[in-house]
Amino acid sequence: MPDPMDLVARRFSRFADLPDHDLDRLAALVGRAEPVEARRMVFAEGRRCRTMYLLVEGWVAEHRLLADGGRQILRLRLPGEMAGVECMAYGVSLHGVQTLTRCRLAAIAADEFTVLRRDHPRIVDALFLMGLFERAVSSEWAVSLGRRPAWSRIAHLLLELAERCTLSGMAAGAIPFPLTQQDVADCTGLTIGYVNRVLRDMRGRGMVDLQPHELVLRDADALARHAGFRARYLHPAPDRPAAADRDGADRDGAGVTAFARC
């Protein structure tokens, strides 16, 4: 179980090279994080609010509740990610934020964010790129919700979470998995009954083994193949100063010239 500060620093560093000055600031945030029990609302949707949260430890879900009792989970956040950022643009929470496990969260008020912007531009750069990463993940979820059959939706969710856990060093063979089947249903736009059937099928084929609080992918390749999963969207490659990954002949297509029909 890695140190929380390591997780946070590692995650931010995937998006920008942070000088010690910025890392210290992050460490200060991590230091003041407060614990929250599992399965609590951090805030409900529609709440007036100018605060966002840095998730230091644990998992949280951002979701919307519908009039008919339905629920759609919009995204899952792992340590090192921000939750409730939308408040900065709306002054209201557009969705609820709930903990899935026991967590530690550092609150960042709007005023403090303003100061952060001025004193720690590299952190803000990282936040900007993290925003793009999130958008890519949300897009992938939208593709699942709109165009993939139940089996693929669930496979994609499991593979994505496994990969994200692995990237942040939280996985050791088995992956921690605090979602209930109801949560999986609310992520994938399915019903709990059908989720159960699909999971049984995956288990029957020896591809996954989903215990109450942990997930084992017994044959991730087969799972990915059957579901058409490509992990590219989980691997941002920000333009680092020392990157130099362009191979000369590779024209970029900047500027607007001849475009293909359709």
Add this chain to the structure above:
Amino acid sequence: MPDPMDLVARRFSRFADLPDHDLDRLAALVGRAEPVEARRMVFAEGRRCRTMYLLVEGWVAEHRLLADGGRQILRLRLPGEMAGVECMAYGVSLHGVQTLTRCRLAAIAADEFTVLRRDHPRIVDALFLMGLFERAVSSEWAVSLGRRPAWSRIAHLLLELAERCTLSGMAAGAIPFPLTQQDVADCTGLTIGYVNRVLRDMRGRGMVDLQPHELVLRDADALARHAGFRARYLHPAPDRPAAADRDGADRDGAGVTAFARC
């Protein structure tokens, strides 16, 4: 038909107060935008790329293509919005970008963006908040895709587009509507046949009238009521210096204290 630069300036100004210095920079971008025909790919997904685009005029769609021939439109962009920003974090386009109408697009290479970041921080602030706005819209789409019946999905799409057009001054009673029914299906995760049926039903109830290139909402209220549409997510309220919209007694809930069970 408003001036393109007005549209762009108006849109950016909804997110940040830009000094003339920044507005001039935007005007320079607008000035060099190049025209693209309708129904062309600006770039395909999987393309190596470090360029993003400012949409100056027209509509574009960002979408994903699936192996089975399916297609999911991830978002629609109207004048003043950016397209293909993800490239900045991935060096690859994760989705395709296609024009729906004749457009004008200004290409912004990664290097130029770096300079922009340094010389025009307010523009970058606006971009950050615009990113949050987009995320809110994407979240709303996810709710539709995951949890709303066909009728509501389509109603939400129409109402959202009408509102966005109105906000940017592009609507005059009727709303320009360059989407085909196939496009609507690809936005909502439905099939063209079913979209047609739902549209017929809406027309039959006297709620909407969808002509080839224009949309009239004859009874937007009834439509919104039936679909449970709330436009809040389309109205960001950034924390302007002169805002002062907090009414004293309104505590913010910053800090982590007692949280509701469940």
Add this chain to the structure above:
DNA sequence: CGGTGGTTTGAGCCGATTCAAACCTTGTGG
């Protein structure tokens, strides 16, 4: 005029839902 791209319609079907009940597990208090 013929072509092309978009719209409309029908009949049959299937993936996923609904609802209810039984079944497990885990934690709690007696």
Add this chain to the structure above:
DNA sequence: CCACAAGGTTTGAATCGGCTCAAACCACCG
């Protein structure tokens, strides 16, 4: 250490919303 509650999982049978596929229709355009 047992018994009970509570929350999560599993299963079945009936149903339905939305899909498939194919064909006709229509409007615009060169």
